[in-house]
Amino acid sequence: MLKIGIPIFPGSNCDRDIYHVLTKFYKIKTDFIWHKKDKIKNYNAIVIPGGFSFGDRLRAGLIAAHSPIIKEVKRLGNDGVPVLGICNGFQILVESQLLPGSLIKNNSLNFICKWTDLKVRNTNTPFTSKFKMNELFKIPIANGEGRFILNKAQLKEVKKKNQIVFSYHNDDPNGSIDSIAGITNEERNIVGMMPHPERTCQSELKLFGLTNSAMKIFDSLIAYIKK
Amino acid sequence: MEILTSSELNYLKKKLNREPNLLEKEIVGAQWSEHCSYKSSKKYIKLLSKKGDRIIKGPGYDAGIIDIDNGDVITIHIESHNHPSAVEPYGGAATGVGGIIRDIISMGTMPIALLNALRFGHINSPFASNEIKTSIRTNNELHSASKWLLKNVVRGIADYGNCIGIPTVGGEIEFDESFTNYCLVDVAAIGFGKRKNLIKNIIQEDDILILAGSSTGRDGIHGASFASKELAVENRSAVQIPDPFMEKLLMEVTKEAIEANILKAVKDLGGGGLSCCLSETSANLNKGFDIDLGQVPLKYNDMAPEEIMISESQERMLYITNKDKLKSFAKILEKYEVPFAVIGTVKNHKNLVINKNGKTIANMPSHLIAYAPLLNRNGKKPKYIDDLRVKEISVTPPHDLNKTLLNMLANPTIASKNWIFQQFDHEIGLRTIVKPGITDCAVIKLNNNKFLAAKLDGNSKLCYHDPYQGTLTCLSEARANLISAGAHPIGIVDHLQFGNPENPEIFWSFKKSIEALIDFSNFNKIPVVGGKVSFYNETKIGPIKPSPVIGMLGLIKGMVGVSQIRPSPEDTLYIIGITSDNMGGSEYYEFLRGVKGGRVPPLDLQTDLNNSRIVLKIIKEQLISCSHDCSKGGLAIALAEMAISSNCGLNIDLDKLPNTCERLDFLLFAETPSRFIIGTKNEEKLENEFAKCKNLKYSKIGKVMNTGDNITFMAKDKKIINLEMKNAKRYYENISSIMKNQ
Numbered sequence: 001m002l003k004i005g006i007p008i009f010p011g012s013n014c015d016r017d018i019y020h021v022l023t024k025f026y027k028i029k030t031d032f033i034w035h036k037k038d039k040i041k042n043y044n045a046i047v048i049p050g051g052f053s054f055g056d057r058l059r060a061g062l063i064a065a066h067s068p069i070i071k072e073v074k075r076l077g078n079d080g081v082p083v084l085g086i087c088n089g090f091q092i093l094v095e096s097q098l099l100p101g102s103l104i105k106n107n108s109l110n111f112i113c114k115w116t117d118l119k120v121r122n123t124n125t126p127f128t129s130k131f132k133m134n135e136l137f138k139i140p141i142a143n144g145e146g147r148f149i150l151n152k153a154q155l156k157e158v159k160k161k162n163q164i165v166f167s168y169h170n171d172d173p174n175g176s177i178d179s180i181a182g183i184t185n186e187e188r189n190i191v192g193m194m195p196h197p198e199r200t201c202q203s204e205l206k207l208f209g210l211t212n213s214a215m216k217i218f219d220s221l222i223a224y225i226k227k
Numbered sequence: 228m229e230i231l232t233s234s235e236l237n238y239l240k241k242k243l244n245r246e247p248n249l250l251e252k253e254i255v256g257a258q259w260s261e262h263c264s265y266k267s268s269k270k271y272i273k274l275l276s277k278k279g280d281r282i283i284k285g286p287g288y289d290a291g292i293i294d295i296d297n298g299d300v301i302t303i304h305i306e307s308h309n310h311p312s313a314v315e316p317y318g319g320a321a322t323g324v325g326g327i328i329r330d331i332i333s334m335g336t337m338p339i340a341l342l343n344a345l346r347f348g349h350i351n352s353p354f355a356s357n358e359i360k361t362s363i364r365t366n367n368e369l370h371s372a373s374k375w376l377l378k379n380v381v382r383g384i385a386d387y388g389n390c391i392g393i394p395t396v397g398g399e400i401e402f403d404e405s406f407t408n409y410c411l412v413d414v415a416a417i418g419f420g421k422r423k424n425l426i427k428n429i430i431q432e433d434d435i436l437i438l439a440g441s442s443t444g445r446d447g448i449h450g451a452s453f454a455s456k457e458l459a460v461e462n463r464s465a466v467q468i469p470d471p472f473m474e475k476l477l478m479e480v481t482k483e484a485i486e487a488n489i490l491k492a493v494k495d496l497g498g499g500g501l502s503c504c505l506s507e508t509s510a511n512l513n514k515g516f517d518i519d520l521g522q523v524p525l526k527y528n529d530m531a532p533e534e535i536m537i538s539e540s541q542e543r544m545l546y547i548t549n550k551d552k553l554k555s556f557a558k559i560l561e562k563y564e565v566p567f568a569v570i571g572t573v574k575n576h577k578n579l580v581i582n583k584n585g586k587t588i589a590n591m592p593s594h595l596i597a598y599a600p601l602l603n604r605n606g607k608k609p610k611y612i613d614d615l616r617v618k619e620i621s622v623t624p625p626h627d628l629n630k631t632l633l634n635m636l637a638n639p640t641i642a643s644k645n646w647i648f649q650q651f652d653h654e655i656g657l658r659t660i661v662k663p664g665i666t667d668c669a670v671i672k673l674n675n676n677k678f679l680a681a682k683l684d685g686n687s688k689l690c691y692h693d694p695y696q697g698t699l700t701c702l703s704e705a706r707a708n709l710i711s712a713g714a715h716p717i718g719i720v721d722h723l724q725f726g727n728p729e730n731p732e733i734f735w736s737f738k739k740s741i742e743a744l745i746d747f748s749n750f751n752k753i754p755v756v757g758g759k760v761s762f763y764n765e766t767k768i769g770p771i772k773p774s775p776v777i778g779m780l781g782l783i784k785g786m787v788g789v790s791q792i793r794p795s796p797e798d799t800l801y802i803i804g805i806t807s808d809n810m811g812g813s814e815y816y817e818f819l820r821g822v823k824g825g826r827v828p829p830l831d832l833q834t835d836l837n838n839s840r841i842v843l844k845i846i847k848e849q850l851i852s853c854s855h856d857c858s859k860g861g862l863a864i865a866l867a868e869m870a871i872s873s874n875c876g877l878n879i880d881l882d883k884l885p886n887t888c889e890r891l892d893f894l895l896f897a898e899t900p901s902r903f904i905i906g907t908k909n910e911e912k913l914e915n916e917f918a919k920c921k922n923l924k925y926s927k928i929g930k931v932m933n934t935g936d937n938i939t940f941m942a943k944d945k946k947i948i949n950l951e952m953k954n955a956k957r958y959y960e961n962i963s964s965i966m967k968n969q
Contacts, residue, residue, distance in 0.1 A: 010472070010475070010476055010479075010563060010564070011390070011472055011475055011476075013390075013391070013392025013475065013655060014392070014655065016656075017655065017656065017657050020657060021657075034562075051392060052389075052390040052392075052471075052472065052475075054472070055390065055470075055471070055472025055475075056390070057472070110382075110385075110649075110650050111385050111386070111389055111650045111651075111652070112649055112650070113389075113648075113649055113650070113651060113652045113653055113654060114649050115662075140654050142389070142652040142654060142655065144389070196654070198657070199654050199655075199657060201657060202657060202660060202672065204660045204672070204786055205660065207786065207789070208660070208661060208662070208665055208791065
């Protein structure tokens, strides 16, 4: 049976939202995995949720990156299991060095919660196969430290290796380099993104001029693990 | 500072039949502060109607509980943190959020939404009247605090709510000179849960008291007493320090413990610290407590017993369970690494007994501590009220109404609040179906196809001119906001904020405000489920204007009933209700023209109810596509907001509008209550529906144009306003421009 794991840390707060989407919309068996667990079974995919793990003490994602569960996530990631980090999950993946770059305070210095337009720049990952190249879609962000940065050499490298997955279209809300909103590793199985696809799940959003198209991220993942 | 007044001390001595020691005086002093005891207001709060089929608990508990069918309950509570926020806006606002969240958790429900109502002095605005500009210029030092307070209050609320993961879904904000160098920070929290999971609050002898969360320190010492006097000296040590991370852990602990059926009673520690928490719990549950003060985890080892008992260190909860379940509870606390200690046991003696190092250092009946002797305060109608009402005011009609409307749109009280609510995570939890700014109120998804609408409203300018009519208008506006979204009102919460109650003129205003609440609630059969009173909101420059903040909750069954303020192109627009030219306390008079005085618009309860009923009916029957109430800034502002939200132009003809106004500027900006603007593509069916209502005043007022068109108003075949959409939007975003470089 297919199974997805959601690692949780003290301070994770989007864990139940992801759980709701995976179990209610896709009927996938999903487990919460407490951060102290140092041996986990083989999951078909891992989704690291948003939140303020360890209260963002020291730096967002830093303490979580050193927890026992992340060693296990690294092991699964190295075996090619799809891993998605959303918001704080992305910060944790960056701090764990599973993904390149850093996430720093938004250039406005404020927390920003709003809907943005994203552009798909790589359809060759387990999370983007259902999109068309350069497809635009709407998705909300909610972060204070969402400004993604790379040095010049790193930027050249990720471009060469085609690791940019999503970028903000027109309006870059946090001042990320090259407007990057999501990035993948060289092997393409680990993706981190600041926007929240799980927040686009409700059908009622359509009544108010919003779309559910960011759900294609989960559609892609489910299709991938079912293959 | 005296801990107790001499008459209170005498009362205490008489009841104890002995001299109380210092620790006992401090315990009683914290509990008998105005903030904790409601000694001035309790007699009046008791008059509010708490009856209703849905009401499980009314005012007097940590939160009100409303039954919403299918075994589900909603809890709601509102509180302010004014004094602390005025001194230390970030910590004050953040701990205000923390306190209200713990109240919801204490009931056995989980918080699903936060709202806030904020009040500040004027922030610099180039669009204000000359009077306001001059006042800002001459008192620059006092006024410069307003932007600093606004920025840090918003950040404090954001950091706390965002971190803990509860969406801040709505709010309300006003700017007025009476809040100069001060601020009002009201926060409300809504909880959701199962009726069967509500904390039972039944305890027995030998049950165990556990204190969990942060250690007790010297922060917030005398916080409750600090909030029960005018703000004269900035007392920073009375302000608490926020730790949302600890609160998040406490929330998870409580949730797990409730699911495992471990908890018999839960109480949060807030104003008055351990003193209030222990005495109130002991008195309410009719049992005594033996407390070992030596067990309380401390930040500093040398803290005196008085300090431990009245410290208001945040993120602390009191749990009561029995001996058998202590082990499983400890396991949950250890999982989340939350510090805790067993601090006492339940006894049958009904006293609060404080022991330390094997010695009893305080021993008093809990009822005596928890119930302060109530005061009889006198009220006297302030002279200024009649003076303002009969004042002759001469305001010349503006020659450029285009410019007038733009300046009104830029009025921070009216302008877009994007800059504020974008700093709040308003989406987490997947319940915020309708985002801020789309309807007149927040709409949150519950379950079983049920939705909850919630709104806070206040109007201190009207309440200053006439506290009775002003409070009625706040209530009417809150209801109109819920109705506009298609919700049926189910409960009211109120937060009544005034200056020093020892001043009879201020106490009179408070009583008038309560009268309005009673009249509205009884007439409309909407129960008051919770509330709070905050007095002593004064600084060196004087008392704040009377500032009741009204919260209202509404229920929507099925999404078909949700309306939005955003019209669609080609909609025909109608207005319901008469516009009258009572301009007293209006934003037009005060912000733009710099005048005070005049009559405030009277509210007729029957008309207000009739108009609300018809709007709710046509929304349910899906005869209209949008609906917006007409409040601050009047008709012109309501229409401009609709145009801006849809990005569509409007063409409005003012000639047919039901009104008693002699002037166009009054017609455009009067704040007459009980009015709605609606848009439809079913004119015939709608007019048939209107025809069925006796005495309904309404008229067709215009048409929605296409994307990007201008907003135009016609009177006697002349274009009196012709606004470019781009320009309207730019003025409407004035708060962002002011705060951008702060």
